[in-house]
Amino acid sequence: MSGTSTYVPKSALGKWFESRLPIIGLVHSSFVAYPTPRNLNYLWTFGAILSFMLAAQIVTGVILAMHYVPQANLAFDSVEHIMRDVNYGWLLRYLHSNGASMFFFAVYAHIFRGIYYGSYKAPREVLWILGVIIYLLMMATAFMGYVLPWGQMSFWGATVITNLFSAIPLVGKSIATWLWGGYAVGDPTLNRFFSLHYLLPFMIAGVVVLHVWALHVVGQNNPDGVEVKNVARDTVAFTPYATLKDVFGLAVFLIVYAWFVFYIPNYLGDADNYIKANPLQTPARIVPEWYLLPFYAILRAIPNKLLGVIALFSAIALLAFLPWLDTSPVRSAKYRPVFRVFFWAFVAVCLGLGWLGSQEITDAYVLAARILAICYFAFFLVVLPLLGLLETTRPLPPSIADAVLARTKGGSANVAVGPAEKSAV
Amino acid sequence: MARPRRASACRPRREEKRLGVHLSGEATVDQSRRDFLFIATGAAAAVAAGATVWPLIDQMNPDASTLALSSTEIDLGAVPEGQILTVKWRGKPVFVRHRTKKEIEEAQNTPLNELRDPQSDAQRVKKPEWLIVIGVCTHLGCIPLGHQGKYDGWFCPCHGSVYDTSGRIRQGPAPANLEVPEYAFLSDSKVRIG
Numbered sequence: 001m002s003g004t005s006t007y008v009p010k011s012a013l014g015k016w017f018e019s020r021l022p023i024i025g026l027v028h029s030s031f032v033a034y035p036t037p038r039n040l041n042y043l044w045t046f047g048a049i050l051s052f053m054l055a056a057q058i059v060t061g062v063i064l065a066m067h068y069v070p071q072a073n074l075a076f077d078s079v080e081h082i083m084r085d086v087n088y089g090w091l092l093r094y095l096h097s098n099g100a101s102m103f104f105f106a107v108y109a110h111i112f113r114g115i116y117y118g119s120y121k122a123p124r125e126v127l128w129i130l131g132v133i134i135y136l137l138m139m140a141t142a143f144m145g146y147v148l149p150w151g152q153m154s155f156w157g158a159t160v161i162t163n164l165f166s167a168i169p170l171v172g173k174s175i176a177t178w179l180w181g182g183y184a185v186g187d188p189t190l191n192r193f194f195s196l197h198y199l200l201p202f203m204i205a206g207v208v209v210l211h212v213w214a215l216h217v218v219g220q221n222n223p224d225g226v227e228v229k230n231v232a233r234d235t236v237a238f239t240p241y242a243t244l245k246d247v248f249g250l251a252v253f254l255i256v257y258a259w260f261v262f263y264i265p266n267y268l269g270d271a272d273n274y275i276k277a278n279p280l281q282t283p284a285r286i287v288p289e290w291y292l293l294p295f296y297a298i299l300r301a302i303p304n305k306l307l308g309v310i311a312l313f314s315a316i317a318l319l320a321f322l323p324w325l326d327t328s329p330v331r332s333a334k335y336r337p338v339f340r341v342f343f344w345a346f347v348a349v350c351l352g353l354g355w356l357g358s359q360e361i362t363d364a365y366v367l368a369a370r371i372l373a374i375c376y377f378a379f380f381l382v383v384l385p386l387l388g389l390l391e392t393t394r395p396l397p398p399s400i401a402d403a404v405l406a407r408t409k410g411g412s413a414n415v416a417v418g419p420a421e422k423s424a425v
Numbered sequence: 426m427a428r429p430r431r432a433s434a435c436r437p438r439r440e441e442k443r444l445g446v447h448l449s450g451e452a453t454v455d456q457s458r459r460d461f462l463f464i465a466t467g468a469a470a471a472v473a474a475g476a477t478v479w480p481l482i483d484q485m486n487p488d489a490s491t492l493a494l495s496s497t498e499i500d501l502g503a504v505p506e507g508q509i510l511t512v513k514w515r516g517k518p519v520f521v522r523h524r525t526k527k528e529i530e531e532a533q534n535t536p537l538n539e540l541r542d543p544q545s546d547a548q549r550v551k552k553p554e555w556l557i558v559i560g561v562c563t564h565l566g567c568i569p570l571g572h573q574g575k576y577d578g579w580f581c582p583c584h585g586s587v588y589d590t591s592g593r594i595r596q597g598p599a600p601a602n603l604e605v606p607e608y609a610f611l612s613d614s615k616v617r618i619g
């Protein structure tokens with residue numbers, strides 16, 4: 001997916017094949033010879049972790065679908081059947097349900113990394129927007145997946161979220177009926193959600209290909225936020241440098257994932273979802289999965305139905321406009337002292353909203369959620385546009401290599417010398 | 426296969442007409458005729474595309490079996506004064522509330538200008554002692570809890586909407602009153618919903 005391939009097949013069969021379908025060369029140029037900035041830190045391993053998690057969700061999901069029954073009277077029992085009767089069913093289900101959480105943890109690390117280091121700035125706008133599309137598809141997929149076990153939270157979560165569309169003037173009610181296939185969430189809703197839950201991850205996979213393609217056209221950003229100037233000095237080859245770093249990051253990530261699966265598999269879930277869906281009784285408290293809580297808090301903070309729904313969707317949509325809302329020419333927060341403070345404040349606002357979204361509503365919490373919601377929007381609409389014009393940034397290093405060498409106090413002996421550098425001498 | 430027809434020298438006028446061109450040297454094009462064909466083809470294609478896509482969309486609307494389950498009969502004798510019966514109709518709960526004197530008075534004496542979705546109590550009931558409403562919060566669809574909240578009506582636990590003894594919205598994020606379904610009294614003690 002990057003420029004021309006340097007791959008030269010060695011065997012006769014390899015040559016024969018490469019001249020007919022140059023796919024090995026494509027993989028080689030994308031994941032072996034591909035030059036990666038030499039200063040990448042562990043936050044850059046989340047891309048590989050996310051790819052792994054998508055594959056893991058697809059593998060465990062397709063297997064679960066072999067035992068699951070998408071029918072309102074049977075769905076709940078079929079999930080219990082998976083848990084109790086199917087060989088290793090408990091493992092597959094816990095891998096899949098905790099996998100969704102780990103997937104979101106990784107995507108949030110990945111997104112906040114992008115914001116901190118200004119990775120959305122030119123020429124990476126399309127790359128960034130493709131990422132926002134993946135995030136939206138992930139939310140839709142996870143929401144529909146959560147409906148499948150047909151517990152109380154599944155049912156009432158689906159009711160609240162599909163009712164968001166009923167806020168649309170004039171056609172809202174018809175849209176909700178259309179989504180349900182009835183007058184309320186029911187069997188037809190469960191069936192279509194299963195169908196879409198199966199489909200969307202493959203659409204995500206398609207967008208991931210575009211995302212990686214766009215990445216390999218414009219190149220990776222890096223912690224110093226300066227472009228690669230000299231491939232030989234500023235970069236190392238993807239394999240083995242990035243490959244091994246990614247594998248190590250993934251291994252650490254998998255330890256955490258396994259810890260959840262084997263020791264606290266229900267910690268992130270809701271006990272109410274082990275009660276079969278009852279359309280005549282709403283649970284005392286409806287909370288979405290943790291990864292959607294900040295948006296839920298924004299929805300609840302606003303005392304008007306339509307405006308609440310608009311605020312919820314714009315909170316997500318704003319992400320797509322980041323490349324144009326942030327007016328600063330400097331990418332990395334390393335060289336933006338004021339932005340860095342606001343960045344951490346923004347992280348705190350998101351966490352605060354998340355916490356409020358999980359609480360029962362009292363007047364004090366609603367007020368707090370309103371204040372934080374205003375801060376959330378202000379970060380995008382006031383802070384980022386103004387800061388680019390007002391902030392005094394620190395001087396940028398002339399190149400990635402200079403930044404790395406300055407950090408290791410000029411001792412070039414301390415810097416790993418990649419094959420690219422050797423050959424360039 | 427039909428034999429290919431060629432612009433023959435013996436019938437130049439006819440061929441010119443058929444092809445919409447002049448076959449003589451300058452070969453000018455009849456532009457208005459082309460535009461017409463272009464627009465007509467495009468319009469036909471758009472109609473065909475719409476007709477093809479519509480079934481793909483409409484299949485998601487409630488199907489015939491869902492529409493068939495559209496009415497329920499209730500015996501009111503089973504509901505003592507002050508109680509609320511919940512019945513399932515079209516997959517949703519319907520509240521049948523046998524209101525007390527005090528509840529009826531509260532509902533009737535509320536000034537309309539205090540209401541977000543102004544409706545008099547008389548517009549919402551057929552017999553004052555029986556209030557029949559769909560038990561779905563008009564905010565995001567939760568089921569409100571009866572005999573709770575500041576107005577003795579309902580309180581929705583999801584996001585805190587409060588309804589009065591006529592099922593009208595009084596506080597919280599819900600935009601509208603609890604919906605009144607279509608219903609008819611079959612006798613003094615029997616009602617049909619739907």
Ligand code: HEM
Nearest residue numbers: 057058061062064065068097100142145146148149198201
């Ligand atoms: C983007 C990737 C995916 C995400 C984020 C995701 C998320 C989820 C979530 C959150 C649940 C609810 C788990 C629970 O509480 O029990 C679920 C259930 C389920 N998913 Fe997925 N999923 C993904 C991919 C897939 C795929 C590709 C399939 C293939 C058919 C699949 C099949 C299922 C099935 C059958 C269930 C119901 C069984 C159960 O509840 O454990 N999923 N999914």
Ligand code: FES
Nearest residue numbers: 562564565581584
């Ligand atoms: S659903 Fe009742 S207040 Fe939101």
